Amino acid sequence: MTQDVKEIFGSPVGSLAAKVRTLAPSMTRSMQRVAEAVANDPAGCAALTVTGLAELTGTSEATVVRTARLLGYPGYRDLRLALAGLAAQQQSGRAPAITTDIAVDDSLDDVVAKLAYEEQQTLADTAAGLDTGQLGAAVTALVAARRTDVYGVGASGLVAQDLTQKLLRIGLIAHAHSDPHLAVTNAVQLRSGDVAIAITHSGTTGDVIEPLRVAFERGATTVAVTGRPDAPVTQYADLVLTTSTSRETELRPAAMSSRTSQLLVVDCLFVGVAQRTYETAAPALAASYEALAHRHRSASR
Amino acid sequence: MTQDVKEIFGSPVGSLAAKVRTLAPSMTRSMQRVAEAVANDPAGCAALTVTGLAELTGTSEATVVRTARLLGYPGYRDLRLALAGLAAQQQSGRAPAITTDIAVDDSLDDVVAKLAYEEQQTLADTAAGLDTGQLGAAVTALVAARRTDVYGVGASGLVAQDLTQKLLRIGLIAHAHSDPHLAVTNAVQLRSGDVAIAITHSGTTGDVIEPLRVAFERGATTVAVTGRPDAPVTQYADLVLTTSTSRETELRPAAMSSRTSQLLVVDCLFVGVAQRTYETAAPALAASYEALAHRHRSASR
DNA sequence: GTCACACGTGAAAGATATTTTCGGTTCGGT
DNA sequence: ACCGAACCGAAAATATCTTTCACGTGTGAC
Numbered sequence: 001m002t003q004d005v006k007e008i009f010g011s012p013v014g015s016l017a018a019k020v021r022t023l024a025p026s027m028t029r030s031m032q033r034v035a036e037a038v039a040n041d042p043a044g045c046a047a048l049t050v051t052g053l054a055e056l057t058g059t060s061e062a063t064v065v066r067t068a069r070l071l072g073y074p075g076y077r078d079l080r081l082a083l084a085g086l087a088a089q090q091q092s093g094r095a096p097a098i099t100t101d102i103a104v105d106d107s108l109d110d111v112v113a114k115l116a117y118e119e120q121q122t123l124a125d126t127a128a129g130l131d132t133g134q135l136g137a138a139v140t141a142l143v144a145a146r147r148t149d150v151y152g153v154g155a156s157g158l159v160a161q162d163l164t165q166k167l168l169r170i171g172l173i174a175h176a177h178s179d180p181h182l183a184v185t186n187a188v189q190l191r192s193g194d195v196a197i198a199i200t201h202s203g204t205t206g207d208v209i210e211p212l213r214v215a216f217e218r219g220a221t222t223v224a225v226t227g228r229p230d231a232p233v234t235q236y237a238d239l240v241l242t243t244s245t246s247r248e249t250e251l252r253p254a255a256m257s258s259r260t261s262q263l264l265v266v267d268c269l270f271v272g273v274a275q276r277t278y279e280t281a282a283p284a285l286a287a288s289y290e291a292l293a294h295r296h297r298s299a300s301r
Numbered sequence: 302m303t304q305d306v307k308e309i310f311g312s313p314v315g316s317l318a319a320k321v322r323t324l325a326p327s328m329t330r331s332m333q334r335v336a337e338a339v340a341n342d343p344a345g346c347a348a349l350t351v352t353g354l355a356e357l358t359g360t361s362e363a364t365v366v367r368t369a370r371l372l373g374y375p376g377y378r379d380l381r382l383a384l385a386g387l388a389a390q391q392q393s394g395r396a397p398a399i400t401t402d403i404a405v406d407d408s409l410d411d412v413v414a415k416l417a418y419e420e421q422q423t424l425a426d427t428a429a430g431l432d433t434g435q436l437g438a439a440v441t442a443l444v445a446a447r448r449t450d451v452y453g454v455g456a457s458g459l460v461a462q463d464l465t466q467k468l469l470r471i472g473l474i475a476h477a478h479s480d481p482h483l484a485v486t487n488a489v490q491l492r493s494g495d496v497a498i499a500i501t502h503s504g505t506t507g508d509v510i511e512p513l514r515v516a517f518e519r520g521a522t523t524v525a526v527t528g529r530p531d532a533p534v535t536q537y538a539d540l541v542l543t544t545s546t547s548r549e550t551e552l553r554p555a556a557m558s559s560r561t562s563q564l565l566v567v568d569c570l571f572v573g574v575a576q577r578t579y580e581t582a583a584p585a586l587a588a589s590y591e592a593l594a595h596r597h598r599s600a601s602r
Numbered sequence: 603g604t605c606a607c608a609c610g611t612g613a614a615a616g617a618t619a620t621t622t623t624c625g626g627t628t629c630g631g632t
Numbered sequence: 633a634c635c636g637a638a639c640c641g642a643a644a645a646t647a648t649c650t651t652t653c654a655c656g657t658g659t660g661a662c
Contacts, residue, residue: 028639028640029639030639030640030641046382050619050620050621051618051619051620054641059640059641060640060641060642061619061641061642062621062622062623062640062641062642063640063641065620065621075620076619076620076621077619077620077621077647080382081347081381081382081385082385084382084383084385084386084389085385085389085390086389088385088386088389102572104576105576106576107433108433108436108437108573109433111569111576112433112436115428115565115568115572116424116427116428116565119424119568120425123417123420123421123424124421127413127414127416127417132409132410135409136409139409154466155463158459162560165455165456165459255467256568259564260561260564263560263561263564264416267416268413271403272409272412275406275412278405285554329610329611330610331610331611332610350647350648350649351648351649351650352647352648352649355612360612361611362612362613362649363612363651364610364611364612365649366649366650366651376649376650377648377649377650378618378619378648378649378650
C-alpha cells in the first residue's frame with residue numbers, strides 16, 4: 001500500500017534538493033544521475049513513468065526505484081506524488097508576481113489572470129473601506145422605506161438596475177432611473193421615510209446628483225454610493241457608502257473596477273435587507289425562483 | 302504517455318473544486334460520489350489507488366476512471382498527481398477556512414467579509430476554468446463582425462448590456478436584447494460573419510436559446526456564456542465560454558455569483574477586442590471619456 | 603400496463619506501470 | 633591474473649490502471 005500522505009508531505013518538501021545533496025556521496029553513479037534529474041526538474045520528472053525517467057537518465061527502472069528508496073520513499077510511485085506536490089508549490093510560489101497593467105501584446109492568458117487579479121483586489125479594497133455603520137443605517141432605511149428610487153447612468157445605471165431587481169425579488173418597492181428627467185420627476189414624489197440612492201463613481205455626475213438633491217430636499221433618506229467621499233454628490237447624501245478607486249489603465253477603464261466595487265456594495269445592501277426581512281424575503285426568493293422554472297428548458301440530463 | 306505536466310499544473314490547481322461544481326450536474330450518481338470525495342479530501346484521495354478510492358466511495362474502478370476523465374484528466378493516474386499537487390498547496394498556504402455561508406444573524410461586518418470572499422473565489426474559479434482558446438476565437442469573431450447581438454434576460458440581461466456598452470465605446474456595432482421577441486426578430490437579420498452571444502447561467506433559458514438558435518441557423522458565429530457547458534444552449538453555440546458555478550445559499554442566490562463570473566468573462570472579451578483593435582480602440586475610449594466630461598460637475602476640491 | 607430501449611454500473615479481462623529477481627559486468631584488491 | 637563485492641539492467645512478477653462487456657434499472661412509448 002502507499003505511504004501515508006501525511007508522511008509524504010509532513011517532512012518539508014523543499015528539503016528534497018538538500019536530501020539529494022546529503023545522500024549523493026552514498027549513491028552510485030547511476031543513482032546520482034537519477035537524483036540529479038529529479039532535483040533539477042521536479043515538475044518534468046513528475047510527468048515521467050519509471051521507464052521514462054530511466055531512459056532520460058540512461059539507466060534502468062531498477063535504478064530509479066532504488067534511488068526513490070534511498071530518498072526515503074517506499075517506491076517510485078510515491079516519489080512521483082511528492083514531486084507533483086513540489087512542482088505545485090513552486091508554481092504557487094511565484095504566482096503573485098504579476099504586473100497588473102495590461103499591455104497591448106499580453107496573451108489572453110495574461111489578460112484573464114490580470115483582470116481576475118485586479119477585480120479581486122478591488123473587492124478586497126472595497127470590503128476594507130466599507131463603513132458598516134453607514135451600511136447598517138442604509139439597510140435600516142431601506143427596510144422601513146415606503147419606496148426606494150435608485151439613480152445611476154452609464155455603467156452605474158446597470159448597477160442601479162441590479163439593485164432594484166434584487167430588492168423587488170424580496171418584496172420591496174424599488175425603481176431604477178437612468179433617464180435624468182424621469183429621475184427628477186420621480187424624485188419629487190418622494191417624502192420622508194422613502195429612500196433615494198445615487199450611484200456614481202466620480203461623484204460628480206450631474207444627472208445623478210440632481211435627482212438626489214430633489215429627494216434630499218423632499219425629506220427622503222438619501223444614500224450616495226461613490227468612490228469619492230468628498231465629491232459634490234455627498235452634499236445631498238445622508239449616508240455615504242464608499243466604493244474603491246483603483247488605478248485605471250488605458251485598456252482597463254475606470255468603469256470596470258468601479259462596477260465591481262459598486263456591485264459588492266449593492267450586494268451587501270441586499271443581503272443586509274434580506275437578513276432583516278428574512279421572514280418575508282426567504283419565501284419571496286423561493287417564489288420568484290419557482291415562477292421562472294417554466295421558462296427553462298429541461299437540461300440535457 | 303502521461304499528460305504533460307504543464308497542463309496539469311498550468312491552470313491553477315484550486316480550480317478543481319470549481320470544476321467539480323461545474324460538472325457535477327452532468328455526472329451520474331456514482332460519479333458524483335467520487336467527485337465529492339475528491340473535492341472534500343484531495344490529500345486523502347491522493348494516497349489511494351483506484352481500487353482504494355472505488356471502495357471508499359462504494360463504487361467500481363471503472364467509475365473512478367470515468368470521473369477522472371470527466372474532470373479533464375487522461376486517467377486516474379493523472380488525477381492523482383494533480384491531487385497530490387493540490388494537497389501540497391493546501392498545506393503551504395493555510396486554508397482560509399471561513400464558513401462562507403451567510404447566516405441570518407451574521408453581523409454586517411461578517412456579511413461584507415463573506416460576500417467579498419465569495420466573489421473573490423468566484424473570480425478565481427472563473428479565471429481558472431476559462432478556455433482561452435475559445436475566448437480567443439470569440440475575440441477574433443467579434444473583431445471581424447459586421448454587427449454583434451447579445452442576448453440575456455434577468456440578471457444576465459444587465460451583463461449583456463454591460464458588454465454592449467463597452468463594445469460600442471470602442472467603435473463596434475453591438476446591441477443587447479432582453480426582449481425575447483425583439484431578440485428573435487433581430488437575430489433573423491444576422492448572417493455569416495456576424496456574432497451572436499447568449500448569456501445564461503443555467504444554459505436552459507428558452508428566451509435566450511431561441512434567438513441564438515436563429516442566429517446559428519442564419520450562419521452567424523454564435524457564442525454561449527454559460528455555467529453549464531453541456532446545457533441545451535450549447536447546441537447552437539460555435540463557441541462556449543464557461544462561467545463558474547458556486548454553491549448558492551438561501552441568502553445568496555445563484556444570480557449573484559453568476560453575475561460576477563459573467564462580468565469577468567465579458568471584461569475579458571472586451572479587453573481582448575480592445576487589444577486587437579488598439580489603433581482605433583484607444584482613441585475611441587479617450588474620445589468617449591472626453592464627451593462625458595461636461596456632464597460632470599467640478600469636484601468640491 | 604407492458605414492452606423496448608437507453609443508460610448507468612460494476613465484474614472481470616486486458617494493458618500498462620512498478621517492483622523484484624537474478625545473472626552479467628565492472629572494478630578494486632590480492 | 634584471479635577473486636569478491638558492489639553495481640547495474642533485462643526480464644519476470646506483481647501491482648495498478650484501463651477497457652470491455654453484460655447485467656440491472658429506470659424511463660418513455662404504445
